[in-house]
Amino acid sequence: MNAQVADRQRWAIMLAVMLGLFLSAMDSTIVGTAMPRVIADLSGLELYSWVFTSYMLASTTSVPIVGKMGDIYGRKQFFLAGIVIFLAGSILSGASQSMTELILFRGVQGLGGGFIFANAFAIVGDLFAPAERGRYTGIMSGVFGLASVIGPLVGGAITDNLSWRWVFYVNIPLGLVALATISMVLPASQPRGAGRKLDYLGAIALAGTVAPLLLGFSWAGNEYGWTAPQVAGCFVVSAVLLAVLLVIEMRAAEPIVPLRLFRNRIFAVAIAATFISGVGLYAGAVYIPLFMQGVLHFSATNAGLVTTPMMVAMVCGSLIGGQVVSRTGKYKWITVLGMGISATGMFMLSMLTSDSSQARGMMDMAVLGFGLGFTIPTLTLAAQNAVPYSMLGVVSAFTQFARSVGGTIGVAIMGSVMTRQLDSHLAGGLSPEVQQGAPAPLLEALKSPRVLLDSHALNLLHDEGFVPIFGADADRLFNGTVASMKTALAASITDIFFISTMIMLTAFAVTFLLAELPLRVTNEAPSAFETPPDVEPEPAPAHAAEVVARSA
Structure with a gap:
């Protein structure tokens, strides 16, 4: 794509992608400042951590799957879908009448955030070759730091002067701007899926491996001991499904997790260090x-x-x-x-x-x-x-x-x-x-x-x-x-x-x-x-x- 996009258009795309990334990156910090008011309004203090856990589970689990889908079918539609899903989750979260509803709709937000995270850095890779990508990847990474600084300020101001619900509604105008800009300036990437089919079994097995693993560690760190049946059960399920995932991926024509990547020393070292x-x-x-x-x-x-x-x-x-x-x-x-x-x-x-x-x-x-x-x-x-x-x-x-x-x-x-x-x-x-x-x-x-x-x-x-x-x-x-x-x-x-x-x-x-x-x-x-x-x-x-x- 980088050869087909003019410099001015690249910057417009970059700004729109950064805005979408900023929305999802700021979410955790801005929501954290509003949670005392949320608890006071909706009750359910015992469910406090689930407001963040549901987002984390949906976001982290979806990222590798959506990344593969973008490689096969093109990234634009998935990035746009991520913004739409994130905005839908924001609207529903703001309208929640109970902690159970908020937890569920935060999961919807997390799914949208996963779509955004999975495609944002890849779109930058589409726009710029590796030799020039470093400076722009650095700018994109800076978005996370900026969101961490601005999020608490915005969240505190909104919670004090409006309502905690506007912590979610504030995403709407920013998200619509990003949605409109991406729709107009980002060329539709040519699908590279001719003869390639998504590994659906691998996707299901990966989600089944990751979700209980993260849930087990989250529970062990917050609600239960390491030997609790709930935690042990999560780890056992994750281990079994990991074995299933490896078998599926070794046989899949287009695996969600290309195991041969880990024979690439640079990739393996980078992932290990990360x-x-x-x-x-x-x-x-x-x-x-x-x-x-x-x-x-x-x-x-x-x-x-x-x-x-x-x-x-x-x-x-x-x-x-x-x-x-x-x-x-x-x-x-x-x-x-x-x-x-x-x-x-x-x-x-x-x-x-x-x-x-x-x-x-x-x-x-x-x-x-x-x-x-x-x-x-x-x-x-x-x-x-x-x-x-x-x-x-x-x-x-x-x-x-x-x-x-x-x-x-x-x-x-x-x-x-x-x-x-x-x-x-x-x-x-x-x-x-x-x-x-x-x-x-x-x-x-x-x-x-x-x-x-x-x-x-x-x-x-x-x-x-x-x-x-x-x-x-x-x-x-x-x-x-x-x-x-x-x-x-x-x-x-x-x-x-x-x-x-x-x-x-x-x-x-x-x-x-x-x-x-x-x-x-x-x-x-x-x-x-x-x-x-x-x-x-x-x-x-x-x-x-x-x-x-x-x-x-």
């Missing part, structure tokens, strides 16, 4: 706001903005890294450098204490974000460049899929670590008077880090928990207990940051295995995947940067 870094990144990032608010005293008013330094730095890193890759034609060392910077930032976070300043925490987050900005788009580009253009959608989707699955697993594991470490640190920090004199319900309440984020809950803990039991000593014991809780929370979260550092260092080591393949200057050029093992890929022109500059 998955491993997803485990460490999500696990660490989830606890950054908790540390900043509960330990470093960020105000609750700015709760949604505590990760702003990380996200702004990620946008900058994405833009700079993309430009460097496009100008030099090299992606390996910018990827290695980015992963190293990310691991350094996570290690810096692990060194924080309850006495650290807010400025120190913000600086550490910025280092982490800058490294991620280098790494995320370049791993996607490396994987895309290593496979035939006919597999662009599958590869683009699988990088998103690997990061999401890794993140879900990481959050679940670290949730268990957090609980165990908090109990351990708190047991050693509480005064003997409190440990011996406080009843079991009060001791259990002290184990919840959320108490430190809610001044009203702290006041209740003092007035209804400590004063009736400890009398004149209540203030002294309460202040000492709160200090111990903050110290225990800080130690528990920094333990998680340190484990995440080790995981990020593993991903850092994996990126050294990434082979440096010359970036193709056209989408039609043969990839390493298409080159016989005994034939070296044709190198890019000596002045690839100048070629790119003239064609951009």
Whole structure:
């Protein structure tokens, strides 16, 4: 497609695709700020996590399937369908009259988001050859950071001044603009499906493998223990269907998951690094706001903005890294450098204490974000460049899929670590008077880090928990207990940051295995995947940067 589209039209398409991506990326942050009002209106606090779980399940499960469909039948119609489904889910979510309805309609939103995610980066791949794609992939990755910054601001303003329902309705005008623009400016991609049929059995088996796997990890990290029948059942079902999936894919003429891709070293390394870094990144990032608010005293008013330094730095890193890759034609060392910077930032976070300043925490987050900005788009580009253009959608989707699955697993594991470490640190920090004199319900309440984020809950803990039991000593014991809780929370979260550092260092080591393949200057050029093992890929022109500059 890139040879058929004028430069001005490319930018119009890019802006429309970015707007669609922005909608789905902003959704999780904007909805999170409105959830207290949603719970107050619809009740169902016990279903709180399902509002996010249903979206995650539908989105993550659909991404690899839709990526393959785009490769076969063309991407435009699926991207448009994604926006329509997402808008329908938004309207229905805003009109929900119960938590059950909201959970169901959030799943519809997630399905639309999966369609959008699966096609957005592949459309950029259609527009730009690998040699010039880096700068634009960097811009696209920056959309996620921008959405994370703007989402809480918009969500808070809408919730305070209008209604939580408008958190969903606000998607409508933006989505309609993206829908109209894509319809007008994006050429209908020529289907490459002559003689190719979608692997329906593989699609069903993949969905059946992924959904219970993610659900099991989500439950294990939130609602049940790792040995609970519900969790074990999910893992058993997922394992059985994985075996079925492998059998189907080995026999399928057009597999949803082309297993031969994993014999491609560059693709395999890129996916492995993406998955491993997803485990460490999500696990660490989830606890950054908790540390900043509960330990470093960020105000609750700015709760949604505590990760702003990380996200702004990620946008900058994405833009700079993309430009460097496009100008030099090299992606390996910018990827290695980015992963190293990310691991350094996570290690810096692990060194924080309850006495650290807010400025120190913000600086550490910025280092982490800058490294991620280098790494995320370049791993996607490396994987895309290593496979035939006919597999662009599958590869683009699988990088998103690997990061999401890794993140879900990481959050679940670290949730268990957090609980165990908090109990351990708190047991050693509480005064003997409190440990011996406080009843079991009060001791259990002290184990919840959320108490430190809610001044009203702290006041209740003092007035209804400590004063009736400890009398004149209540203030002294309460202040000492709160200090111990903050110290225990800080130690528990920094333990998680340190484990995440080790995981990020593993991903850092994996990126050294990434082979440096010359970036193709056209989408039609043969990839390493298409080159016989005994034939070296044709190198890019000596002045690839100048070629790119003239064609951009």
